Amino acid sequence: MAEAETKYQQPDDKGHFGVYGGLFVAETLMEPLTELRLAYEKYMVDKDFLAELDWELQNYVGRPSPLYLAERWSRELGGAKIYLKREDLNHTGAHKINNTVGQALLAKRMGKTRIIAETGAGQHGVATATVCARLGLECIVYMGQVDIERQAANVYRMKLLGAKVVPVTAGSATLKDALNEAMRDWVTNIDDTFYIIGTVAGPHPYPAMVRDFQTIIGREARDQIQQHEGRLPNALVACVGGGSNAIGLFHPFIDDKDVAIYGVEAAGDGIETGNHAAPLCAGKPGVLHGNRTYLIEDNDGQIIETHSISAGLDYPGVGPEHAWLKDIGRAEYVAISDTEALQAFHDLTKIEGIIPALESSHALGYAAKLAPTMDKDKIIIVNLSGRGDKDIHTVATLEGINV
Amino acid sequence: MSRNDMNRIATRFELRAKEGRKLLIPYFTAGDPKPENAVPMMHAMVEAGADLIELGVPFSDPMAEGPVIQKAMERALEHHVSLKDVMEMVAEFRQKDTETPVILMGYLNPVEIMGYQEFAQSASKAGVDGILTVDIPPEEASDYVKAMKNEGIDRIFLISPTTTEQRIKAINDASGGFLYYVSLKGVTGAGHLDINAVQDRVSTIRSLTDLPVGVGFGIKDAESAASIANVADAVVVGSAIVKRIEENLDSADNAMKAVCELLTEMRQALDS
Numbered sequence: 287m288a289e290a291e292t293k294y295q296q297p298d299d300k301g302h303f304g305v306y307g308g309l310f311v312a313e314t315l316m317e318p319l320t321e322l323r324l325a326y327e328k329y330m331v332d333k334d335f336l337a338e339l340d341w342e343l344q345n346y347v348g349r350p351s352p353l354y355l356a357e358r359w360s361r362e363l364g365g366a367k368i369y370l371k372r373e374d375l376n377h378t379g380a381h382k383i384n385n386t387v388g389q390a391l392l393a394k395r396m397g398k399t400r401i402i403a404e405t406g407a408g409q410h411g412v413a414t415a416t417v418c419a420r421l422g423l424e425c426i427v428y429m430g431q432v433d434i435e436r437q438a439a440n441v442y443r444m445k446l447l448g449a450k451v452v453p454v455t456a457g458s459a460t461l462k463d464a465l466n467e468a469m470r471d472w473v474t475n476i477d478d479t480f481y482i483i484g485t486v487a488g489p490h491p492y493p494a495m496v497r498d499f500q501t502i503i504g505r506e507a508r509d510q511i512q513q514h515e516g517r518l519p520n521a522l523v524a525c526v527g528g529g530s531n532a533i534g535l536f537h538p539f540i541d542d543k544d545v546a547i548y549g550v551e552a553a554g555d556g557i558e559t560g561n562h563a564a565p566l567c568a569g570k571p572g573v574l575h576g577n578r579t580y581l582i583e584d585n586d587g588q589i590i591e592t593h594s595i596s597a598g599l600d601y602p603g604v605g606p607e608h609a610w611l612k613d614i615g616r617a618e619y620v621a622i623s624d625t626e627a628l629q630a631f632h633d634l635t636k637i638e639g640i641i642p643a644l645e646s647s648h649a650l651g652y653a654a655k656l657a658p659t660m661d662k663d664k665i666i667i668v669n670l671s672g673r674g675d676k677d678i679h680t681v682a683t684l685e686g687i688n689v
Numbered sequence: 690m691s692r693n694d695m696n697r698i699a700t701r702f703e704l705r706a707k708e709g710r711k712l713l714i715p716y717f718t719a720g721d722p723k724p725e726n727a728v729p730m731m732h733a734m735v736e737a738g739a740d741l742i743e744l745g746v747p748f749s750d751p752m753a754e755g756p757v758i759q760k761a762m763e764r765a766l767e768h769h770v771s772l773k774d775v776m777e778m779v780a781e782f783r784q785k786d787t788e789t790p791v792i793l794m795g796y797l798n799p800v801e802i803m804g805y806q807e808f809a810q811s812a813s814k815a816g817v818d819g820i821l822t823v824d825i826p827p828e829e830a831s832d833y834v835k836a837m838k839n840e841g842i843d844r845i846f847l848i849s850p851t852t853t854e855q856r857i858k859a860i861n862d863a864s865g866g867f868l869y870y871v872s873l874k875g876v877t878g879a880g881h882l883d884i885n886a887v888q889d890r891v892s893t894i895r896s897l898t899d900l901p902v903g904v905g906f907g908i909k910d911a912e913s914a915a916s917i918a919n920v921a922d923a924v925v926v927g928s929a930i931v932k933r934i935e936e937n938l939d940s941a942d943n944a945m946k947a948v949c950e951l952l953t954e955m956r957q958a959l960d961s
């Protein structure tokens with residue numbers, strides 16, 4: 287009985303994670319969000335739907351992804367054993383596709399023929415365009431003009447996949463503005479359009495639904511570590527922008543109180559400089575993009591531009607469930623600077639022969655600090671959420687090399 | 690005059706109903722293009738026939754706005770126009786005009802950061818009569834509604850073409866002042882207004898409320914204003930006005946003149 291009482295169960299039926307989350311949208315979206323919630327509730331327990339999802343994840347995405355012991359890197363750091371959950375080996379090179387496959391299958395069941403998405407670095411846009419090509423769905427991706435210039439290769443990938451990439455010039459012309467623009471499209475085209483949000487933010491049911499599509503990461507990792515080590519890990523580490531890869535790893539372990547959970551935000555040039563993307567470490571609660579959560583904002587409630595070397599972490603908000611896990615103390619949120627992330631990027635590449643995404647390099651950067659403080663018989667699982675091929679250009683430019 | 694002495698919104702709707710006239714409600718973004726333009730613009734609008742002024746509070750991420758109002762907000766934010774500044778503009782307006790109701794239209798975060806209660810108290814003191822917050826549905830609004838009610842601030846909520854009858858009832862329960870029907874699926878300034886569909890929806894809304902019903906989104910000129918006025922108690926005009934401000938960024942006088950011309954035409958069309 288006592289055990290059942292303490293079991294973690296969020297959100298409530300209105301989409302609240304404690305005081306966070308919820309449904310803060312313009313009236314026109316209330317009805318389509320209700321329609322989406324009902325479909326999500328129906329299909330997440332529908333055997334046919336789950337079997338179809340499972341088949342796609344196995345045969346199209348390439349799941350399960352391996353749980354790999356980074357033996358040389360662990361030895362070099364001189365502490366806990368570090369396992370990497372290899373989401374970088376998924377089709378399209380990141381965890382994003384777990385969610386886009388799920389939402390696109392749901393869109394098909396709902397009879398929606400037009401898919402829209404927002405993207406920052408372009409990873410979610412590519413994952414959405416990929417699935418739309420696979421399922422024969424029309425795909426429109428909103429992307430900030432600044433990001434389009436920074437991520438030309440991903441823009442071209444999306445176009446090759448048949449998607450239309452729409453530049454957004456409003457506001458700071460980055461991810462948050464792309465999200466605003468996608469919302470505006472949705473409000474105008476709700477009858478035939480499904481909006482695939484790429485992270486665990488947005489109005490209910492998105493934070494719960496995207497989480498549910500991403501928990502495959504944590505469920506696999508839980509089984510795999512027990513096969514490898516016969517026990518659960520001592521700590522989990524994942525990077526947090528919106529926080530979908532992190533919640534995907536963390537969620538199946540929340541009731542395992544002995545497993546420490548660390549979410550790693552982007553400290554950019556350093557929290558003290560103000561140029562960062564770390565709302566949980568340095569922001570305060572507010573309402574943006576349909577939910578209540580921690581935000582980077584000024585004293586008037588205006589959203590402030592963020593900075594991170596990693597475009598995927600460059601977002602002023604964070605998923606509401608992370609806000610709640612922080613407040614209840616179940617997860618600890620820390621921040622890693624651009625410099626520290628770059629160091630981890632190089633170390634993993636040289637020592638393990640794995641080029642990590644700059645986003646994931648933040649998680650690796652924290653693991654590199656944490657591991658030496660732990661005994662050699664302790665275990666850390668780091669979510670290697672994506673591969674770094676997309677970042678080669680950024681890293682080379684920083685180092686003054688022309689590729 | 691204390692806040693309980695009169696309710697300017699109800700008073701104005703009652704007056705116009707007795708006269709058999711419809712309310713004309715112009716919107717513009719406070720501080721667009723410059724903070725010092727706001728109060729003179731408000732007075733000029735009243736002069737040109739505005740019954741109630743909807744003053745936009747600039748926000749960095751205006752998700753329900755089309756490009757015209759987005760740009761207006763960006764122009765205002767270049768001058769860091771805050772919620773507090775907007776209330777000061779209303780207080781200044783009230784020095785000369787104690788009758789024309791003023792509502793603030795904006796997004797939740799600035800109000801949330803100030804605190805509902807502090808906002809409601811300051812707004813009431815400044816002479817604000819109502820608030821329309823685009824991104825707070827009644828489901829999330831119980832503390833907000835309570836705080837506004839305590840200070841006599843009317844809560845204006847949007848009703849859209851997709852709102853169910855059940856939710857219209859819930860919105861009506863949380864509302865004060867009037868109900869605001871969004872005439873189309875889309876953002877502000879969109880262009881596909883269907884008068885017959887609006888008429889059907891407004892009569893459904895009327896069967897579920899005792900409050901007056903205003904209609905906005907997509908009203909561009911005297912003709913569309915007049916046809917909406919046939920079915921609604923009030924006509925809200927936003928992007929068409931902001932467009933005229935945008936076309937006259939170099940001269941506040943010309944902007945005011947262009948806005949007043951449009952309002953005068955609309956006023957005549959509504960009254961004829």
